[in-house]
Amino acid sequence: MTPLVRIEDLRVRFRTAERTVHAVNGVDLSLMPGEVVGLLGESGSGKSVTLKALLRLLPEARTTMSGRMAVAGQDVMALGGSALRAYRGSVVSMIFQEPMLAFDPVFTIGEQIAEAVRRHENADRTAARARALEMLDRVRIPSAKRRLDAYPHEMSGGMRQRAMIALALACRPKLLLADEPTTALDATVQIQILLLLRELQKEFGMGVIFVTHDIGVAVEVSDRLAVMYAGRIVERGSARDLIRAAAHPYPRGLLASTVHGAMRGRRLDAIPGAPPDLAKVPDGCAFAPRCRFADAECVSRRPDIVRIDAGHEAECRRLDAVAASAEG
Numbered sequence: 182m183t184p185l186v187r188i189e190d191l192r193v194r195f196r197t198a199e200r201t202v203h204a205v206n207g208v209d210l211s212l213m214p215g216e217v218v219g220l221l222g223e224s225g226s227g228k229s230v231t232l233k234a235l236l237r238l239l240p241e242a243r244t245t246m247s248g249r250m251a252v253a254g255q256d257v258m259a260l261g262g263s264a265l266r267a268y269r270g271s272v273v274s275m276i277f278q279e280p281m282l283a284f285d286p287v288f289t290i291g292e293q294i295a296e297a298v299r300r301h302e303n304a305d306r307t308a309a310r311a312r313a314l315e316m317l318d319r320v321r322i323p324s325a326k327r328r329l330d331a332y333p334h335e336m337s338g339g340m341r342q343r344a345m346i347a348l349a350l351a352c353r354p355k356l357l358l359a360d361e362p363t364t365a366l367d368a369t370v371q372i373q374i375l376l377l378l379r380e381l382q383k384e385f386g387m388g389v390i391f392v393t394h395d396i397g398v399a400v401e402v403s404d405r406l407a408v409m410y411a412g413r414i415v416e417r418g419s420a421r422d423l424i425r426a427a428a429h430p431y432p433r434g435l436l437a438s439t440v441h442g443a444m445r446g447r448r449l450d451a452i453p454g455a456p457p458d459l460a461k462v463p464d465g466c467a468f469a470p471r472c473r474f475a476d477a478e479c480v481s482r483r484p485d486i487v488r489i490d491a492g493h494e495a496e497c498r499r500l501d502a503v504a505a506s507a508e509g
Contacts, residue, residue, distance in 0.1 A: 183254075185356060185388040186212035186235070191248035193230055193239065193412075200460040204230045206412035207248075210390075212356070217382060217389040219403030219420070221396065221435070225456050227412040228392040229278075232358045235390075236275055237265060253355050271301040274354040276362040280345035284333040290317075290344045291329030294351050301352045316347035320377060339370040343377070350381060357382065359391045363398060375401050396439050400424055405492070408432045411457050411467035418493030428487075429495040430472050430503050466497070474499040474506070 193205035205227045212218050220228045233239050234246060235257060250257035253272050260268055277283040284293060294316060295309035304312065310329070317325035320343040333341055342362060349357060359378065363371040379402050382389050393399050399406055400420050407417040408431060416429040427433045434452040454471040457463060465482050469475040476499070484498040497503070 182213060184211040185214045185216075185253060186210065186390070187249070187251045188231075188235075189249040191231065191234060191250060192246065193227075193234055194245040196243050196245065203459050203462045204412055205234065206462060208409075208412070208414055210407060210414065210417075212388045212390060214355070214388055215383075215386050217379075217391060217402055217404050219399035219406045220390060220392045220409055221394065221399045221406055221432070222409035223394055223435075223456055225459070226409040228409055229360050230412075231409075232275065232360055232390060232392060235356075235358060236269055236273055238275075267301065270297055270354065271352045272354060273356045273358065274349040274352065275358040275360065276342075276345050276349045278361045278364055280338075280341040281333060283345055284341065284348075286333055289330050289332055290336070294344075294348050297348060297351050312351060313347070316351050317344065319350070319381065320344070320347045322347070339366055339374070342366060342370075342374055346374075346378065346381070350385065350387075353385060355387060357387050357389045359389060361392055361394070364393075371398070372401075378402060396424070396435060408435070411462070412459060413467065413496065415468065415497070416495040418489070422490065422493045428489050428493075428500050428503065429468075429497045430474055430499070431468050433503065433507075434471075472499075474502045 188208055188210040191205055191208040195202040195204055208231055210218070220231065222228055235250060235252065237257060237260065239246070246258070255268060255272065284290070291310060291313045294313035295306070298304050298309040298312045314325055314329055317328055322328050322340060322343050328336070336344065363374050366374060375398060391399070391402050403420045405418065406420050406423045407414045408423070408429065409415070410431050416423065416427065416432050423432060427436055437450040438452055452471055457467050465480045466475065466484050469479040472479070479498060484496050486494050486496050487500055488494045
């Protein structure tokens with residue numbers, strides 16, 4: 182089967198008058214049709230930048246991109262003008278982290294969803310409004326007909342997030358990009374949104390790339406996980422493999438620093454230090470300054486990718502030492 186998404190050696194640089202930030206540093210990622218891949222990592226690891234690169238939403242005047250990105254057979258780097266506008270929304274759509282900022286405050290929710298349908302499907306006003314109502318029903322917004330004429334500020338955070346999902350799915354995209362869509366919601370609403378997303382993903386047969394820094398959320402929605410650090414994917418594999426047998430010290434550290442009920446009365450095992458300054462990308466492993474297994478070669482030379490099992494690989498030259506520590 183041909184991958185829906187294929188990213189090869191993606192690199193993204195942001196230029197300012199004072200410095201250049203190396204936000205993404207050679208990402209390789211693939212996604213099959215109907216699959217959900219979770220991008221996991223701390224803030225600043227390059228997750229959201231990778232999604233925005235796929236949608237070509239990064240400011241061209243300050244951004245340099247290289248590598249290859251293909252979605253549904255289209256060369257994303259080569260798109261421009263009307264082809265790029267058609268690609269956004271009909272082929273790839275995105276759920277943003279904060280729906281209050283994603284919606285235009287001066288238009289109703291129904292107008293904004295209908296506008297997307299009219300733009301991409303050449304539908305008339307009546308048909309577009311009917312699709313908007315259908316989508317609000319699909320995402321289980323109560324009194325959907327009345328909510329069509331509501332403005333974003335008239336809805337709660339959870340309702341706005343559901344409306345954002347309705348907008349993103351209105352044109353039946355092949356690929357959905359979800360950028361931490363539940364971060365601002367309370368725990369109860371968060372679970373509802375996650376279950377809804379998974380249900381709609383299966384119903385529409387979409388591929389999904391889901392960005393989060395929450396391991397529990399990533400496991401809930403993902404078939405495979407890719408863990409990012411300093412603009413690179415340091416480990417990837419099935420959600421089951423990474424949760425039960427993470428090999429790289431960084432995802433191991435993320436798992437160890439996750440709070441759960443059995444930890445009452447125990448000190449949290451946090452990862453020491455802080456992520457690197459991406460204006461000064463290190464020559465070797467970016468995680469080395471925070472890693473208790475690092476040696477001189479880790480600092481001076483970037484590690485190769487090591488295959489652990491079918492579909493499970495990590496970028497680390499000290500995997501044996503990490504595994505031995507866990508066994509001991």
